[in-house]
Amino acid sequence: MANKDPLMITDKDEMRKWSRSMRAQGKTIGLVPTMGYLHEGHLSLIQESHKQTQLTVVSIYVNPGQFSPTEDLSTYPSDFLGDIQKLKYVPGGVDVVFNPKNLYDYGNNDSGVGLDQEGGKVVSCVERSGMGHETWVRVERLEKDLCGKSRPVFFRGVATIVTKLFNIVEPDVAVFGKKDYQQWRIIKRMVRDLDFGIKVIGTELVRDDDGLAKSSRNVRLSPEDRQKALSISKSLFKAKFAAENGQNDCQELRNAVIQAIHEAGGKIDYAEIVDQESLEKLREIKRPAVFCVAAWFGNVRLIDNIEISV
Amino acid sequence: MANKDPLMITDKDEMRKWSRSMRAQGKTIGLVPTMGYLHEGHLSLIQESHKQTQLTVVSIYVNPGQFSPTEDLSTYPSDFLGDIQKLKYVPGGVDVVFNPKNLYDYGNNDSGVGLDQEGGKVVSCVERSGMGHETWVRVERLEKDLCGKSRPVFFRGVATIVTKLFNIVEPDVAVFGKKDYQQWRIIKRMVRDLDFGIKVIGTELVRDDDGLAKSSRNVRLSPEDRQKALSISKSLFKAKFAAENGQNDCQELRNAVIQAIHEAGGKIDYAEIVDQESLEKLREIKRPAVFCVAAWFGNVRLIDNIEISV
Numbered sequence: 001m002a003n004k005d006p007l008m009i010t011d012k013d014e015m016r017k018w019s020r021s022m023r024a025q026g027k028t029i030g031l032v033p034t035m036g037y038l039h040e041g042h043l044s045l046i047q048e049s050h051k052q053t054q055l056t057v058v059s060i061y062v063n064p065g066q067f068s069p070t071e072d073l074s075t076y077p078s079d080f081l082g083d084i085q086k087l088k089y090v091p092g093g094v095d096v097v098f099n100p101k102n103l104y105d106y107g108n109n110d111s112g113v114g115l116d117q118e119g120g121k122v123v124s125c126v127e128r129s130g131m132g133h134e135t136w137v138r139v140e141r142l143e144k145d146l147c148g149k150s151r152p153v154f155f156r157g158v159a160t161i162v163t164k165l166f167n168i169v170e171p172d173v174a175v176f177g178k179k180d181y182q183q184w185r186i187i188k189r190m191v192r193d194l195d196f197g198i199k200v201i202g203t204e205l206v207r208d209d210d211g212l213a214k215s216s217r218n219v220r221l222s223p224e225d226r227q228k229a230l231s232i233s234k235s236l237f238k239a240k241f242a243a244e245n246g247q248n249d250c251q252e253l254r255n256a257v258i259q260a261i262h263e264a265g266g267k268i269d270y271a272e273i274v275d276q277e278s279l280e281k282l283r284e285i286k287r288p289a290v291f292c293v294a295a296w297f298g299n300v301r302l303i304d305n306i307e308i309s310v
Numbered sequence: 311m312a313n314k315d316p317l318m319i320t321d322k323d324e325m326r327k328w329s330r331s332m333r334a335q336g337k338t339i340g341l342v343p344t345m346g347y348l349h350e351g352h353l354s355l356i357q358e359s360h361k362q363t364q365l366t367v368v369s370i371y372v373n374p375g376q377f378s379p380t381e382d383l384s385t386y387p388s389d390f391l392g393d394i395q396k397l398k399y400v401p402g403g404v405d406v407v408f409n410p411k412n413l414y415d416y417g418n419n420d421s422g423v424g425l426d427q428e429g430g431k432v433v434s435c436v437e438r439s440g441m442g443h444e445t446w447v448r449v450e451r452l453e454k455d456l457c458g459k460s461r462p463v464f465f466r467g468v469a470t471i472v473t474k475l476f477n478i479v480e481p482d483v484a485v486f487g488k489k490d491y492q493q494w495r496i497i498k499r500m501v502r503d504l505d506f507g508i509k510v511i512g513t514e515l516v517r518d519d520d521g522l523a524k525s526s527r528n529v530r531l532s533p534e535d536r537q538k539a540l541s542i543s544k545s546l547f548k549a550k551f552a553a554e555n556g557q558n559d560c561q562e563l564r565n566a567v568i569q570a571i572h573e574a575g576g577k578i579d580y581a582e583i584v585d586q587e588s589l590e591k592l593r594e595i596k597r598p599a600v601f602c603v604a605a606w607f608g609n610v611r612l613i614d615n616i617e618i619s620v
Binding site: 192193 | 322326334336413416441443444445446447448449450451452469470473474477478480499500502503504505506507587588
């Protein structure tokens with residue numbers, strides 16, 4: 001059964017006005033930030049938001065500020081009409097879809113981010129002179145390792161766009177997926193360090209039946225690569241089982257995962273076992289840990305992770 | 311005539327609760343962030359806030375995050391009881407004094423900023439491992455020059471603490487003095503770039519009768535140095551007069567100010583004529599400019615500036 005159509009908002013002032021009028025009526029608001037191309041992982045975030053608040057805003061915005069010039073901004077999958085259809089049928093519906101055009105455009109013909117073209121390729125994170133965007137939020141320690149190593153501007157872009165969305169939507173609660181584990185920890189730390197009056201919730205990673213972590217990028221995998229990519233989740237499940245049954249040497253656990261992915265034809269970006277909160281690398285698993293992996297199959301970079309209890 | 315006593319709040323959750331309850335009643339809130347040791351400059355900020363909003367919050371907090379280890383955090387002047395007295399008599403009064411103890415303490419014995427002692431000296435901006443504060447807001451272009459050159463962590467600390475105060479107090483309007491011209495521009499840019507739903511007002515610099523720009527640090531000048539320091543404002547007044555009467559060569563205007571301060575016994579940190587908005591250095595004054603100066607007299611660093619219309 002379809003829900004009522006969500007309110008579509010593209011203007012940030014209108015978005016804030018809506019939120020403030022709802023809060024003035026005593027209503028609580030949940031924000032689910034997405035880059036669109038929605039899948040069941042996103043829908044689980046929306047359902048978490050329903051549990052927490054009376055109203056739910058889903059933002060759909062592919063943030064140029066978190067892509068470096070060599071990354072896949074221009075090929076990031078998009079299906080806005082399909083997304084709206086999915087949101088119409090998600091249990092409980094959503095109240096607002098916030099779909100801004102360019103959150104780095106301040107009306108001075110110098111957006112500073114994401115609008116340049118160089119040899120036909122969209123170039124982002126350009127800092128130009130004059131009046132362009134130049135303010136960035138850095139979570140200096142947590143942003144460094146794991147995905148931050150191969151994607152040096154990524155978390156700066158994420159923390160900044162989330163700050164912008166928080167300031168525009170002014171939600172009571174924001175929901176993020178633990179699929180992006182490092183991102184989730186960074187947002188939680190940022191909210192604490194910058195004293196945002198917002199509660200951050202992390203929801204569990206959602207997998208396809210065969211174990212592959214849901215991701216908007218999966219659509220770009222060839223059928224063969226999709227099959228090979230199962231090596232990530234399969235080897236992580238094995239590592240978790242081994243660790244929770246007494247194997248606590250991280251080097252050995254990592255070697256097994258690296259080997260499995262390598263043998264399947266994947267190219268490892270990183271495979272690290274880290275502390276769940278500080279994300280510091282562990283030698284031995286003596287406290288709650290998370291095994292984080294990033295690997296390339298074909299021209300698609302996939303991430304996955306699994307929490308390990310002790 | 312004394313006003314009613316302001317409400318004294320030290321806890322950030324209590325502060326936010328007060329603001330939200332006032333906003334739920336439809337009241338508007340102005341924030342005047344200060345580091346205490348209040349003078350007439352601060353009182354003019356409060357009067358501007360009264361013009362803009364129904365309620366006014368004055369924060370008094372010496373922010374360790376904006377001092378480097380070699381700077382004057384430990385000798386920064388403080389007179390909390392005197393400040394409260396002044397606030398009782400300022401026309402219109404103030405509604406809340408927000409005086410938090412340590413805004414970088416998150417209850418994990420690792421404040422990350424401002425609490426270390428090294429050889430008896432307070433050391434700030436320390437990033438330690440684990441759970442300490444590590445999120446910083448950078449306004450990457452505007453923070454670089456002028457005061458940013460000799461105080462490399464200063465504006466990072468300012469932008470971050472102002473973000474924290476904005477998120478705790480959730481004001482409608484925030485008032486800053488144009489005495490700290492670069493700071494004012496940085497805050498305005500940050501508010502635009504991060505989409506804060508807050509209006510930023512800049513108020514004119516306030517001077518003593520003899521021309522010295524009001525500053526909490528003036529109290530640390532010896533009577534002789536205070537006299538010598540008048541060379542800053544006197545030479546700036548002359549430069550403004552010359553510029554507005556046809557002398558538009560910035561090098562010549564700068565040389566005259568540098569010479570006057572030098573001859574009075576001051577040590578120049580910088581003397582630059584810049585664009586009022588982008589803060590880019592100018593060779594010729596063809597558009598609205600501001601002449602910014604920082605100079606040492608004894609062990610006190612003073613700043614001053616004057617806007618030049620064309």
